[in-house]
Amino acid sequence: MTTEFLRVTNLHAFYGESHILHGVDFSVNRGEVVTLLGRNGAGRTTTLKALLGLVGSRSGSVMINGREAIGLPPHRIARLGVGYCPEERGIYASLSTEENLSLPPLVGSGGIAAEELYAMFPNLAERRATQGTRLSGGEQQMLAVARILRTGARLLLLDEISEGLAPVIVQALARTVRTLRERGYTIVMVEQNFRFAAPLADRFYVMERGRIVDGFPAAALPAKMGMLHEFLGV
Amino acid sequence: MTEIFGFPVVVVLGQLVLGLVNGSFYAILSLGLAVIFGLMRVVNFAHGAFYALGAVTALLGLKLLGVNYWAALVLAPLVVGLLGILVERLLLRRLAGLDPLYGLLLTFGIALAIEGTLQQLFGSSGESYPVPEALRGALNLGFMILPRYRAWVIVASLAVCFGTWFVIERTRLGATLRAATENAPLLQAFGVNVPLLVALTYGGGVALAALAGVLAAPVILVNGTMGSSIVIVVFAVVVIGGMGSILGAIVSGLLLGLAEGLTKVVYPEASNIVVFVIMALVLVLRPAGLFGRE
Numbered sequence: 001m002t003t004e005f006l007r008v009t010n011l012h013a014f015y016g017e018s019h020i021l022h023g024v025d026f027s028v029n030r031g032e033v034v035t036l037l038g039r040n041g042a043g044r045t046t047t048l049k050a051l052l053g054l055v056g057s058r059s060g061s062v063m064i065n066g067r068e069a070i071g072l073p074p075h076r077i078a079r080l081g082v083g084y085c086p087e088e089r090g091i092y093a094s095l096s097t098e099e100n101l102s103l104p105p106l107v108g109s110g111g112i113a114a115e116e117l118y119a120m121f122p123n124l125a126e127r128r129a130t131q132g133t134r135l136s137g138g139e140q141q142m143l144a145v146a147r148i149l150r151t152g153a154r155l156l157l158l159d160e161i162s163e164g165l166a167p168v169i170v171q172a173l174a175r176t177v178r179t180l181r182e183r184g185y186t187i188v189m190v191e192q193n194f195r196f197a198a199p200l201a202d203r204f205y206v207m208e209r210g211r212i213v214d215g216f217p218a219a220a221l222p223a224k225m226g227m228l229h230e231f232l233g234v
Numbered sequence: 235m236t237e238i239f240g241f242p243v244v245v246v247l248g249q250l251v252l253g254l255v256n257g258s259f260y261a262i263l264s265l266g267l268a269v270i271f272g273l274m275r276v277v278n279f280a281h282g283a284f285y286a287l288g289a290v291t292a293l294l295g296l297k298l299l300g301v302n303y304w305a306a307l308v309l310a311p312l313v314v315g316l317l318g319i320l321v322e323r324l325l326l327r328r329l330a331g332l333d334p335l336y337g338l339l340l341t342f343g344i345a346l347a348i349e350g351t352l353q354q355l356f357g358s359s360g361e362s363y364p365v366p367e368a369l370r371g372a373l374n375l376g377f378m379i380l381p382r383y384r385a386w387v388i389v390a391s392l393a394v395c396f397g398t399w400f401v402i403e404r405t406r407l408g409a410t411l412r413a414a415t416e417n418a419p420l421l422q423a424f425g426v427n428v429p430l431l432v433a434l435t436y437g438g439g440v441a442l443a444a445l446a447g448v449l450a451a452p453v454i455l456v457n458g459t460m461g462s463s464i465v466i467v468v469f470a471v472v473v474i475g476g477m478g479s480i481l482g483a484i485v486s487g488l489l490l491g492l493a494e495g496l497t498k499v500v501y502p503e504a505s506n507i508v509v510f511v512i513m514a515l516v517l518v519l520r521p522a523g524l525f526g527r528e
Contacts, residue, residue, distance in 0.1 A: 052423045054419055054423055073422070073429075074419070074422040074423045075422045075423075075424075075425050075426055075427045075428065077423075078422075078423055078425030079425050083424075084420075084423045084424070086420060086423075090417060090420045092413045092416050092417065093416060094412040094413070094415070094416055095409050095412060095413060099406075099409040103410065103413055103421070103424065104424035104425060105424065105425045105426060107425045148424075151424070151425070
């Protein structure tokens with residue numbers, strides 16, 4: 001049985017005077033991994049931010065787990081069970097690794113305990129007391145993912161988690177995403193790295209100029225390669 | 235008689251201890267300013283007015299309701315802190331995201347309004363607050379006779395400063411506060427009620443000012459404008475310590491009290507301006523302040 005965890009309808013988003021999203025429509029089922037593809041500036045990162053209310057203003061409808069979130073402030077949206085890993089990772093410099101990990105409040109039950117997270121990401125365990133921004137890029141990315149797994153969030157918004165990282169770390173992150181999928185997490189990824197995203201996602205959406213222009217399941221990927229090639233240069 | 239550079243040791247030590255008393259007030263006041271500035275980027279010009287309000291609240295509590303000093307030490311900051319939360323929710327919040335100058339102007343206006351109201355209600359001559367029974371008398375330190383109350387001020391301030399530092403640097407609540415200072419939108423996206431945190435922080439900072447006011451009540455004349463001169467020095471302390479730095483506010487508050495005390499021995503005429511001379515030097519040599527990060 002598939003049930004919708006996220007349904008976005010006619011989502012518009014603005015930063016001041018600039019109109020970034022022009023009516024975005026898509027949905028994600030419970031336990032599904034969905035990737036938003038598109039060129040830089042197509043509006044993928046803004047879509048994730050708009051889901052959380054982190055844009056100047058927004059309109060339309062965002063249903064999360066059956067609740068309308070368009071009128072809620074960001075902290076109330078997070079408490080619907082949403083975990084966000086921003087593109088810039090957002091590791092806090094004035095907090096240690098451990099403080100960064102335990103910073104986000106619990107937003108649901110069944111989060112992964114800190115000790116299990118340290119087992120999943122052993123590098124972090126060794127560097128608990130280290131200032132967050134002294135970690136390597138890969139460690140910071142692991143921390144940014146780990147800290148939203150502790151909270152019990154069921155919908156994870158992952159923005160460019162493979163960006164700028166060494167291949168061995170990208171592989172580790174791919175394994176993590178697979179594990180999370182097996183555990184039933186619902187995941188929306190924004191990815192520039194098509195090779196990273198392609199084997200992980202159940203479905204894809206393609207964005208262009210602030211709209212969703214195409215959507216297809218992973219099985220249709222081979223047939224879509226020509227179009228993607230044209231759109232993304234992949 | 236032993237001397238240091240021609241000055242009797244007892245005089246030097248005596249002035250240093252008195253300087254430490256003043257420094258204690260500077261430290262608590264600049265601590266509140268630093269906490270508020272760190273999170274809200276608001277230069278709280280109303281800080282001196284809330285300090286006066288703390289002292290007046292304690293005095294009124296004693297005269298009208300018979301609330302004693304020890305209860306006032308808790309209740310006056312609580313009352314003033316709640317007023318601060320109200321000010322943040324109703325007024326300051328509307329200025330979020332605008333040029334910091336607006337916050338400065340608004341809080342300056344609030345200061346004038348509070349001080350004017352207090353003056354209208356209680357006159358400007360001021361009244362003294364009785365020293366609590368348990369703290370009357372004096373301690374003989376050998377080199378000076380120190381009133382017990384002033385010793386208490388030093389001990390209480392150090393405890394309050396350490397407590398505040400501990401909460402901010404070593405607890406989960408403090409980690410949340412530090413995170414909000416660094417990147418509040420992301421923290422809110424994690425589910426933290428940042429607007430509430432901001433209101434509580436302003437209330438907390440203002441409550442510290444009120445606490446300093448209650449501590450000061452028995453040693454100065456309580457009136458509406460008692461904060462307007464000390465707050466100028468406190469702003470200099472915050473700049474010297476580094477805007478928004480908690481440790482900087484505490485350490486430079488105490489050190490500048492000592493510097494004033496020492497100046498009173500060496501060249502009394504300069505004791506009122508020494509803080510500003512040091513501020514000018516710090517701004518030239520280390521614009522971010524002694525503990526500031528740039």
